[in-house]
Amino acid sequence: MISVTDAFAKANADNRAALVGYLPAGFPTVQGAIEAARAMAAAGADVIEIGLPYSDPLMDGPVIAEAVHRALTAGTRVADVLRTVEAVAATGVPVLVMTYWNPVDHYGVDAFCRDLVNAGGAGLITPDLTPEEAGPWLAASDAHRLDRVFLVAPSSPAARIETITSLCRGFVYAVSLMGITGERQTVSSAAAGVVARIREHTNLPAAVGVGVSTGAQAHEVASFADGVIVGSALVRCLAAAATPADAIASVRALTADLAAGVRRA
DSSP states (O other): OOOHHHHHHHHHHTTBOEEEEEEETTSSOHHHHHHHHHHHHHHTOSEEEEEOOOSOOTTOOHHHHHHHHHHHHTTOOHHHHHHHHHHHHTTTSOEEEEOOHHHHHHHOHHHHHHHHHHTTOOEEEOTTOOGGGOHHHHHHHHHHTOEEEOEEOTTOOHHHHHHHHHHOOSOEEEEOSSSOOOOOSSOOTTHHHHHHHHHTTOOSOEEEESSOOSHHHHHHHHTTOSEEEEOHHHHHHHHHOSSHHHHHHHHHHHHHHHHHHTBOO
């Protein structure tokens, strides 16, 4: 498996942004999520985010929130998330876990990091963890050599961006707009500004998430960002499919469209 850093470097060398795709573990089933994520990797995703289902997903819009609810109702647990990470990492594509902090804290931060490394995971994206409360995660991620991805919002002041970016490894998550995840008709006008402000403080790649759902939008974002993050549109493919085979085909087709879109030429 290549690292997240190498995945972004390879994309840049190919004159394109990296494509980061998100799916929650356990939706529509544990095996269904594994097969869908593996299809994304085969169709051109450079990095895969596996969501850890949580009962209070404050950042998630209705599409992802419903998928997470169904995963939890079906009994998806941390062990299933780690099994998903292991299966997807076997493709050679780096895998990050997207998680709210409470489940990691409850599991035990060092134990979670140990088990994530053993599963082949590359690190965590932690949307609700603030730098002030990140001490245990910073120590454990250093000990286990894991990437840590924090989020920068359009409202983040310069001093806050400096603090956040100084803690990141792998890339910085640039939130394109204030609000919850979900598909949008157009790319937020604030997205390019968030990326520019991040670049004032770090040489790490900046990847834009929230609101990107089509190849055309991915192409637009690739013109100013190092990475394009897509979640809700991919989850919708699974939710709308009539059969498991249709779900995989739909995810594969959308990923291929997005992968073509992130090329800058």
